[in-house]
Amino acid sequence: MGKDPTERQNEDDIEVRCPECGTVFHVPLxxxxxxxxxxxxxxxxxxxxxxxx
Numbered sequence: 435m436g437k438d439p440t441e442r443q444n445e446d447d448i449e450v451r452c453p454e455c456g457t458v459f460h461v462p463l464x465x466x467x468x469x470x471x472x473x474x475x476x477x478x479x480x481x482x483x484x485x486x487x
Contacts, residue, residue, distance in 0.1 A: 444462075446462060446463045446464065447460040447461060447462055447463065448460065448461055448462075448463050448466055450466075450472050450474075450480055450482065452474035452476070452478050452480050453478075453480065454474075454476075454478040455474065455476050455478060457474050457475060457476060459472075459474055459475055461482075466482050467484070469482075470482050470483075470484075
């Protein structure tokens, strides 16, 4: 059984909502900062923006 991307795996994960289907999923912070994009569990490409603060 694989990891469920809708569940936070650790404290360094960020929550992302897909703008196409509304699915909420989690991405490792390091990967999000490096790639500035994520792929939702349904296969949609989600562009990410760096958060201020």
